[in-house]
Amino acid sequence: MSVEIERLLDDTGWQLLQELQKNARLSYSELGQRVGLSSPAVADRMRRMEEAGIISGYRAEVNLPKLGLPVLAVIRLGSHNGQNCTRIAAQVSEIPEVLECYRVSGTDSVVTLVAAASVSHLERIVDQLSLHGLPTTSLVFSKPHKRPIITRELLERGEEWEEIL
Structure with missing residues (x-):
C-alpha cells in the first residue's frame, strides 16, 4: 500500500469508508457528524480518496x-x-x-x-x-449473505495470515 493511501486510511478515513458503504447518500454534514469532521473536511477527504482510487464510485442497489x-x-x-x-x-x-x-x-x-x-x-x-x-x-435461489462492509479489521486479518505463512 502506498504512503498516500496509508495516510488517507487513518481511523477517520476508515470510519468514512464504513459509513459510505452503509449509505452512500449521506450528506457531507451527516458524515462529518458521524466521524467528527466539518463538511469541507469530509468533502476534501472524499475527493482525495477518489483521486487515490480508494473510492471508485457510488451506486444504487436495485431490487431486480x-x-x-x-x-x-x-x-x-x-x-x-x-x-x-x-x-x-x-x-x-x-x-x-x-x-x-x-x-x-x-x-x-x-x-x-x-x-x-x-x-x-x-x-x-x-x-x-x-x-x-x-x-x-x-x-440463484437466494442471497443469504449481503455485501459486507470492508473494514480495517478485514485487512488486518489478511496481514495476520501472511505473517503465519
Whole structure:
C-alpha cells in the first residue's frame, strides 16, 4: 500500500469508508457528524480518496425482481482452445443482462452473474454466451449473505495470515 493511501486510511478515513458503504447518500454534514469532521473536511477527504482510487464510485442497489428480472444465474464459461480470455470477458461484458463478469483461473475462463425476466430469457442468454465458451449455469435461489462492509479489521486479518505463512 502506498504512503498516500496509508495516510488517507487513518481511523477517520476508515470510519468514512464504513459509513459510505452503509449509505452512500449521506450528506457531507451527516458524515462529518458521524466521524467528527466539518463538511469541507469530509468533502476534501472524499475527493482525495477518489483521486487515490480508494473510492471508485457510488451506486444504487436495485431490487431486480421489482424491475421484472426475477431470474438470477451464475454462468461459468469454459474456454475453447486458442481463445483469448481477455477478449471473451470483454465481449461477454457487453451483453446487457450480464451484471458481473470475472476472468478467472481454473477450468473456467469467465464467470458471469446474469439477470433475466424468465427462464426462456435465460435460455437465450445462455445461447448467446455459448458463442464464447462452454456454459455451465447455476440458478440463484437466494442471497443469504449481503455485501459486507470492508473494514480495517478485514485487512488486518489478511496481514495476520501472511505473517503465519
